[in-house]
Amino acid sequence: MQHIGQFLAERPHLRYIFTGGKGGVGKTVCAAVLALRFAEEGKRTLLASLNPVHSLTSVFGQDLSGGQIRPVAGVPNLYAVEVDASDVVARYRENIAQRVREFLRYADIPVDARPFVDIAVTNPAFEESAMFDKMVDIMLKEGQEFDRVVFDTAAVANAVRLIGLSKIYGLWLQRMIESRKEALSLRQQLAFRKEKVMEEIKKDAMLADLISMDERFKAVKKLLVDPEQTAFFFVTLPLTLPISVVRRFITMVEAYDIPVGGVLVNGVIRREEAERAAGDEYLQNKFREQAGYLRMIQEDLGPLVRAHLPLYKTEVVGLEMVRQAAADLFDPHQDWALALVS
Ligand SMILES: Nc1ncnc2c1ncn2[C@@H]1O[C@H](COP(=O)(O)OP(=O)(O)O)[C@@H](O)[C@H]1O
Ligand SMILES: [Mg+2]
Structure with missing residues (x-):
């Protein structure tokens, strides 16, 4: 497996990072961890939550709400925004x-x-769709002020579908633009003012709108399919359903040429932890079951696995815990987790 640290080191121009996966697998935690890491490396980083229900405030244990880009206290270079969905x-x-x-x-x-x-x-x-549109906005506007933009978004599938649609959509827009031009030039010809045609076309609000939609779409698509700039990370737990969601997402994004950064395996019970809790039947069962799922992950997604994150005793809340999770995710010695497969 190529570790996340190595993967990122090989892509110095990476700019747009996404975390995807089933609900509750740790997408937000992983997005926060990645963003923290980038900021600590000195990169000006924006962590943008596009979820209808936000959790950046809870993960960092500080108020990041309000829909404005806000600095994260205690972490130079790190900024966060919880986009206001209703707005x-x-x-x-x-x-x-x-x-x-x-x-x-x-x-x-x-x-x-x-x-x-x-x-x-x-x-x-x-x-x-509205959130996707906002994401496009952030990529093309606010995001330009940052070295890295990490998106914590529920709309990964939507993003992918829209990229798939963009071909048809692009054709449709082209048709619209052409017919608008035709209509305008016809009207101008009738008025015997041919020289005014181009001028009129340039002033046409609807045409301008169509052209800018088309350009916006093309621009964002170009960024999203560029493996130098974009990477989608998929988060899973050692459980059947999250693994199949990741499998499905990977097939989907690859079909649209969106670069897959890899898979992050979250919530892995450490052997020491299991041994320490010898009397905890629930944990013992979980620990035994997990080996089978970790094997499944290795077999299906092995070369894409970038790191494992242990299951903590509590939720990941507050800067100190995000720091701990970053230390664990970026720990290049992943043998503790790989040893659990056998
Ligand atoms: N490795 C972990 N150990 C313990 N709790 C975790 C771990 N990863 C995530 N959690 C907790 O699980 C819940 C879901 O994580 P979250 O990142 O919000 O998932 P998602 O964004 O995919 O819905 C949160 O309460 C989070 O603190
Ligand atoms: Mg989340």
Whole structure:
């Protein structure tokens, strides 16, 4: 296995780091650990939470809420933002509504836009799409001020799907742009002011909007598929379901050329821990079961495993514990965990 430290050392230009996996496996903890590590290496780092329910405040044991980028106390170079989902959703909703209204006007469809807007904004993936849009924003704008941006996001699957869609979407946008240009130039020709065509095209708000959407999408896609700049890390526990979620995600992102950083195995019970708790039947059973799952991980994902994180006695809360977890994750001696496989 190539250890996380080695992997990162080989990618000095890495900029966008994602953690994905099933709910509750430790994505937020791993994102915090990676971000802390980058900051401690002297890299200006932004940790951005795009979850509907945030946990950065709880992980760092300090108030990081409010939707603004805030410095993390006690860690120079580290900044965090818990993106306000309701705010993002409201703004995205208005944006979509505007697009629908403009489209209907442009297509000369004299109907009430409201039902169309309602359909567009009440689909079940709307919040995810809004958060994805915000992620694109952070990558292209705020993120440019940082050496590294670590995303703690529930929307990994959504990000991937949208990249898959972007080809069709790009074609659609191209068509829209062409037909808008045609319509404008036709109108200009009729008015016998050909020289004004380009000028008019440049002033057209809807066309400008389409072009900027297209450019934004292309720009972010370029970043997301660049293995020098982007890495997706998948977090799993030594349990069946989280392992299959990781397997599925990896197949999915590879199909879209998104670079996989590797797999982080969280919540591994240490042998000493199991021996110390000899009378704890629950822990003994867990410890025995875990060997089978660790073997499964080695067999299925072996070359992608980057590190193991032990199961702690308490939740990972507060800077001191994040520091401890960083020390464990970045400990190059991973033999303690690998020995558990046999
Ligand atoms: N190695 C660990 N040992 C003990 N508790 C952990 C460990 N990793 C995560 N936790 C705890 O498990 C819960 C879920 O972790 P979290 O990072 O929030 O998962 P996710 O973001 O994937 O939903 C949190 O309460 C966290 O503190
Ligand atoms: Mg989380």
